Amino acid sequence: MPASYLIGYVALILPAFRISEMTGRLATFLFGLIVFVIFTGVAGNAATAYKFSVLRALQGAGAGFLASTILLVVSTNTSDRSRSLFVAGLCAAQLFGVGAAHTIGGKLAIDGHFRWGVYLVAPLMVAPVILCLPALLADKKPVRTESIFTRVVRFDYIGAIILIGTVITLTTGLVFGGNEHKWSSATVICLIVFGVVGIVLFLAWERLGASRPLFNTQWLHERNLQISVISTLFMSMVFFAHSVFIPILYITVRSELTDSAGRRTAPYWATSMGAALLAGLAVRYRPALARPLVWVGLAISIVFSGLYYTIEVKPTSLAKEQAFYALAGLGLGLAYPAVTYLSQVSVPLEEVGAASVVGHFLSIVGGMLGLILYQACLKSRLIINLDAIFKSNSFLASFDVRTMDIAGLEMSGPTILTYVPDLSDTIGQKMVDSLHTTYILTVPFLAVSLLATLFYKHRHTSSTI
Incomplete structure (x- = not known):
């Protein structure tokens, strides 16, 4: 189940960055916020493990849009010197989030309130909204040399599809390995091979085929x-x-x-x-x-x-x-x-x-x-x-x-x-x-x-x- 969240999160971070160039950072941030909050609430109320996994993946997708935009705001609105403080703050927040899983989530699970472990992250979004919204509102709009239609048409759809497929197959194969299937099983081997091939295809496409690559x-x-x-x-x-x-x-x-x-x-x-x-x-x-x-x-x-x-x-x-x-x-x-x-x-x-x-x-x-x-x-x-x-x-x-x-x-x-x-x-x-x-x-x-x-x-x- 945690893997489903990570699949959505990892698969959408890079596409979200390029999407923000088309629609603007504010629109991308608000879209990610809405998706994240909605699917946080729906996932917390899921009746089956399958629904929970799917909804958590969508929640992760919203988080990917949010994270991508927040990182762009911090990195492009600070100088080389002052950026170190903001980078350190983001790293400390990441370490806190990773380390709090057993302490906070464990306490909620023991008390029979495990769903609140999902719900709790929604109100926490108040912090990035307060911190990032002023910078997003004040963000200078780039001078557009192309129409919105041209930007949409030239988006790296092939790269995004390869990346999402690679993340899904590779993560699924590695999670299945030793659990649902043996490492030597055809299912695990095929998923991992497809994932590795996907990485090679993604890098090759980004280097040789994409006019606006997700990954430079x-x-x-x-x-x-x-x-x-x-x-x-x-x-x-x-x-x-x-x-x-x-x-x-x-x-x-x-x-x-x-x-x-x-x-x-x-x-x-x-x-x-x-x-x-x-x-x-x-x-x-x-x-x-x-x-x-x-x-x-x-x-x-x-x-x-x-x-x-x-x-x-x-x-x-x-x-x-x-x-x-x-x-x-x-x-x-x-x-x-x-x-x-x-x-x-x-x-x-x-x-x-x-x-x-x-x-x-x-x-x-x-x-x-x-x-x-x-x-x-x-x-x-x-x-x-x-x-x-x-x-x-x-x-x-x-x-x-x-x-x-x-x-x-x-x-x-x-x-x-x-x-x-x-x-x-x-x-x-x-x-x-x-x-x-x-x-x-x-x-x-x-x-x-x-x-x-x-x-x-x-x-x-x-x-x-």
């Missing part, structure tokens, strides 16, 4: 932008996955409620948000600090994320875990907005808006890939560690480890440990061992980000970045 492939020749894209992709794999796979430890092995598990990881999100704002402030006054902040932040996050491997089933003190989370979050918070900022100052001023939209698009794509890769790793380790134990016990045999997804693990983990007390210690240790393998993925992902950013090119400009 010429940006890929700018080294600093290439590096920022790679780094953003891998960093977002990590912080999206942390929002799910860290709380699982507390829910399954330590039998805590969902909201309580979310609060255990609050130090990670608190320090990451605070560090993001601090990084934005530092770059505002010393733009040359952007690259060092990336390097220092990623190095800190690599070290303390790697120490997650030492987390035990029954810790002698929670303070150590909380310190690891806080310091890993601190490092990521320093690096993420600095990388985002560097990507935007790497392109000409007239392309800054497009670069910001593409950067955000890739951060969400990275988050989706991270969630899927972490889940695949965890599931494979659970099968190796628990399948034989479950099959040897009459009660546990009713749980099929091979088809158990993350939601199933969260729901059944505490029950399993409660009803088989003689095996609870063994199963708990096996679960933690499986999670350790998952957590250690963070280290190579962040290491790739760090290694890539070491090749940032120094820009001799007025801001001395």
Whole structure:
């Protein structure tokens, strides 16, 4: 179900950017707002899982229009220096949204008000309306050299269709893999192959066929932008996955409620948000600090994320875990907005808006890939560690480890440990061992980000970045 929202969101971010050039940013923003609010209300009242998934995809489409317009407003109405503060604020808001899932959503679900987890986001739209509407109303209308008919005709419909189809097939294939179907099944293989082919077709069309491409492939020749894209992709794999796979430890092995598990990881999100704002402030006054902040932040996050491997089933003190989370979050918070900022100052001023939209698009794509890769790793380790134990016990045999997804693990983990007390210690240790393998993925992902950013090119400009 979360995947359906992301499909709508990711598939429409880039088309929404080009649509805003045809209709104007204000019209695009208002359209996205109306679609988002309407389908938020309808999805929250859906009677079946199928309807809920479809409506959530439409809700995500509205969010894609909103996000695209907001990013354009921020990037094109600020100077290189002042933009760092706004970029940091957006990064902090993104980190808060990712980290709040288990804490806020978990509390609502426990209290039997899970639908309010859907409804709640509608009134939150008041904030972007208040912040962005004045800038949208004051936005200078571009001088049109073409009629609206010409702009509509020349819109990149083929690119949009390829992109939407690619997002749907690739996401569906990766979500189905290991859950509804085996990774080796024809269904999963075909969906993933179609998705990969779709990526190649999309890039080829945007480079060779589109007169007004959704994605300007010429940006890929700018080294600093290439590096920022790679780094953003891998960093977002990590912080999206942390929002799910860290709380699982507390829910399954330590039998805590969902909201309580979310609060255990609050130090990670608190320090990451605070560090993001601090990084934005530092770059505002010393733009040359952007690259060092990336390097220092990623190095800190690599070290303390790697120490997650030492987390035990029954810790002698929670303070150590909380310190690891806080310091890993601190490092990521320093690096993420600095990388985002560097990507935007790497392109000409007239392309800054497009670069910001593409950067955000890739951060969400990275988050989706991270969630899927972490889940695949965890599931494979659970099968190796628990399948034989479950099959040897009459009660546990009713749980099929091979088809158990993350939601199933969260729901059944505490029950399993409660009803088989003689095996609870063994199963708990096996679960933690499986999670350790998952957590250690963070280290190579962040290491790739760090290694890539070491090749940032120094820009001799007025801001001395």
